[in-house]
Amino acid sequence: MVRPTMEDVALRAGVSRALVSLVMRGSPKVSELRRTAVLKAAEELGYSPHAMARSLASRTSTVLGVMVSDLHNAFFAEVVDGIDEVAREQGFDIIINTGGRSPARERRALESLLSFRPAGLVLLSPVVPATAIGKAAEQLPVVLVARSSRVSTVDTVNDDGETGARLAVDHLVSLGHKHIAHLDGGEGSQAGPRRRGYVAAMESHGLVPRVVSSEYTDAAGARAIRGLIEDDALPTAILSCNDFNAVGAISALEDAGLRVPADVSVVGYDNTSLAALRHVSLTTIDQPRAEFGRLAASALLQRVRDGRTEPVRHLLNPSLVVRTTTAPPGGPR
Amino acid sequence: MVRPTMEDVALRAGVSRALVSLVMRGSPKVSELRRTAVLKAAEELGYSPHAMARSLASRTSTVLGVMVSDLHNAFFAEVVDGIDEVAREQGFDIIINTGGRSPARERRALESLLSFRPAGLVLLSPVVPATAIGKAAEQLPVVLVARSSRVSTVDTVNDDGETGARLAVDHLVSLGHKHIAHLDGGEGSQAGPRRRGYVAAMESHGLVPRVVSSEYTDAAGARAIRGLIEDDALPTAILSCNDFNAVGAISALEDAGLRVPADVSVVGYDNTSLAALRHVSLTTIDQPRAEFGRLAASALLQRVRDGRTEPVRHLLNPSLVVRTTTAPPGGPR
DNA sequence: TCTATTGGTTGGAGCGCTCTAATGCTGTAG
């Protein structure tokens, strides 16, 4: 239950602690003889370096902290994949922490992450106030993903929600739809740009936008649809704020005896694995999630190693993924 | 970009470093006067303790390491919630790391986690060899979730897959089904117990078990169903190895013009959020995931703080969740 | 022969903290 230290290895290999340190860090200025002796001793003792002591002594860190606001959302998993890929490539490790979508928990998660003094921090769709982010950014490089910021010291990586919404509207219009409603994401992150993009696109097509207030959940999507049906105000096409919402909308439509896409077309947003399920097969807007992660990690590493200081703002282009929930009004011909 | 140290706080508050340390750890033997002075100085400097230095000096850690084999699986998110809940309660933080279902990456993730010298380690459904786990267990308390082990030094938390499969079979039999096939999970974790439970339950009902080889994905579920249809060997009910597989099976059934549950009943396993979607509404077997996490964290903390040494084996009872994909053969009456 | 140079190796200081033992300082009893 007690791990060997460098001292133990040094003793066993008959060299000094400093030499062991050099070997562990792969220094070229060690004779082959000593190197093998040290490695052998380390192996025998089951020694592996103490990352904290190392980082304390060297005043550097090879760890990137990642705060995931919601572990349940598969969106973040793919972003983390991207971060992990780049970090690993560059010899960095990542530690993850979760905030559970609550500002208080997220704050604590942030504190905890900071207490490890990582080289940098990636915050995935954080809900903490901007001031907390600004404070963190005073201490180390910070990148925000799926959340914008005016703080000039942090980098951001976002998708262009306006473009994404426009893509969806254009697709529906090209199929012949004129009555297209948007179930919006309320206060949710990125809901604003999507809503704006929808409205702008509708207007540019000379159509009347109709924004129905909703949320990022399937229950909310279903509720919104039931409301539309009650008001006898069902459009021929729906643009949901995200995939979950879209799936709820589809359920409610089917419950009401309507067929998708024959009677109503539905478009989601995010292209989660849910949308790709054969059973769901949702037309949706894809965001390059792994690319988000790669860019975030790269941005961090640029600051850490190349000492970049001017902020970077990545705005990635979403793309349309056509599956089987959209068709011309009146059904596929 | 440079964080203040205890020394800085001490200087500013006009006290010694040791006193600051006491205040930071909430020691009662500090006068109110000094305490407020120190806290004020800390606040002004934006000081927060350096977790690594602390853990190095105290030779203890308040961090639990969690290795998640696959971040994309929502199953793990809920287990982590449970771990987090207990850990937070007891003043521990958690750091997460991901292995991406590859033994090599997982090994590296393990190394990385160990290098932080956490108080204990939770491995969620790890795929690394047992020897690697045994080695880790020599250095700190280790708990395995969703993976069994014969290593006597590690604790385990699992669901009783045999019972779960039996629950599903009993449900289908009680509906009147006699031809029930199992799409199995191959080499997947926990696939064995589920398969054994299915076979035993079928036999105990005097029915002929039929195990169809499949995998834990929706594509595999669909493929298995297409195979059964081609062979003209479709049963009246299906027990899938997990929810994903079940959803794929349902798609393939519907593609073939069959109705679920009118023509074929389908039961999943895991009760993921997917199953709960109105659109899917899958009858499935629930595992108490958050409870897995809570038990895992508790087991760890017992070893860490109470010094327990005999291993603990938790085997939790799954339960049946009836939704709308099961009905008597020939359709609901 | 003496001085540089080079490559390998080492002692020691110090990273930011905790912990133990010792210190100073009251206040009360002898």
Add this chain to the structure above:
DNA sequence: CTACAGCATTAGAGCGCTCCAACCAATAGA
């Protein structure tokens, strides 16, 4: 007036490591 608690406070060592400067052959150049 000394003695002795009892409490708040502090100096100093040390956690496992890195890093710097010093050191020590062994070789090269003069």
